[in-house]
Amino acid sequence: MNNLVQIKRLQRYRMALLRLKNMGLKKTFSHSLSEETGVSPVLIRKDFSQFGIRGKRRGGYDIDSLLDELKLLFGREKEQNVVLVGLGNIGAALVKYEGYRQSNMNMVAVFDIDPVKRTRRYSVPVYSLESLREVVNAFDVSVAILAVPEFSAQETAHYLVENGISGILNFAPVLLKLPGHVLVNNINIMIELERLMYHIGVRTKPI
């Protein structure tokens, strides 16, 4: 099993389960989850089975316990701290975003080189990058959101890694070159739009 792909599927199952729970359902079956997620029923059962999640032979899966097991699997019982670097358009939107609490995450600090931006008042303190190491140590941070301009992304990412960060959610539209032990997830809006357009185009293209 390609673990990366499998983990993505597990996250997808969880989103579907939240939806079903929200609709007031208590239990579900591999075929219902399949309908919600587009993943085949066998594969769903196999994924669950491989992570030690068991259903009832005839009664399907209990939604609440499924969600609990997934939460456990993703280590979401204990709160995890993140930092944000860069207070531009996207950075500002990300500080104001309210969803962290709900996912048991906590944004403990924001960093920006611009002193003017550091005077802005958010629910999260804004520091100069010089304080990064201190914050990383104090709050045991291993993951950072990188939302700086393209031209400084590589340099800043490198600085983050030097100061103890080992996972980066990168919003800058560049391929970061970092030591092999560092994990990077890229969010690139243009690339996502482009891929949508490509697939739509191909589909509607005359033979």
Place this chain on the structure above:
Amino acid sequence: MNNLVQIKRLQRYRMALLRLKNMGLKKTFSHSLSEETGVSPVLIRKDFSQFGIRGKRRGGYDIDSLLDELKLLFGREKEQNVVLVGLGNIGAALVKYEGYRQSNMNMVAVFDIDPVKRTRRYSVPVYSLESLREVVNAFDVSVAILAVPEFSAQETAHYLVENGISGILNFAPVLLKLPGHVLVNNINIMIELERLMYHIGVRTKPI
């Protein structure tokens, strides 16, 4: 070949090529591109070959022509229009974002149900959702960015599809249920962070 995965790789090659071009290089080789992207040299050559992109047996690939061919492949020579729906935190950041032009995309309109938000002045006009169909027809829009709150995402997405949208870049943290012909790309910040944390956690977990 899983076309979805292959297309993602091609986009990745392009990002690497832009970096190399930026560094002043004129040509490259499958092994250099491999170093930049983490994809094996054979697979890179195979990908190019399958899309009819040819190198020189001994001289590698010309970066500019490679970029041209990829641009052509992704249909990026002709401008494509998109709309944005939802002017919340993320929506506001996305209107202000400057990268569309560069990718030969054009945001032609923003939609929000809140009349107060419609008075805000951006470089893009803000309308009520009632005008959606008109804009879609006038500007031949097939892709929309959805940045509305979670509770209204499903309903709004459905409305978009009813009015001619067939590709959605979804920022709302929900699994959208839409007709099979509609393509959805999800951008979910919490899920990305969570996956980073999972992989870091697994890696550092004691045996």
Place this chain on the structure above:
DNA sequence: TAGATTGTTAATCGATTAACAATC
């Protein structure tokens, strides 16, 4: 020419599915 690199065909590997046994 020798060496380096592309491009392709065959082999391998891993992920998904089919078949079916287990059981509630």
Place this chain on the structure above:
DNA sequence: TAGATTGTTAATCGATTAACAATC
């Protein structure tokens, strides 16, 4: 019990890699 569903083992399928031929 019969029927429905899970969970697993074996088969298939597709994607990646290995091997190598082509050629600049």
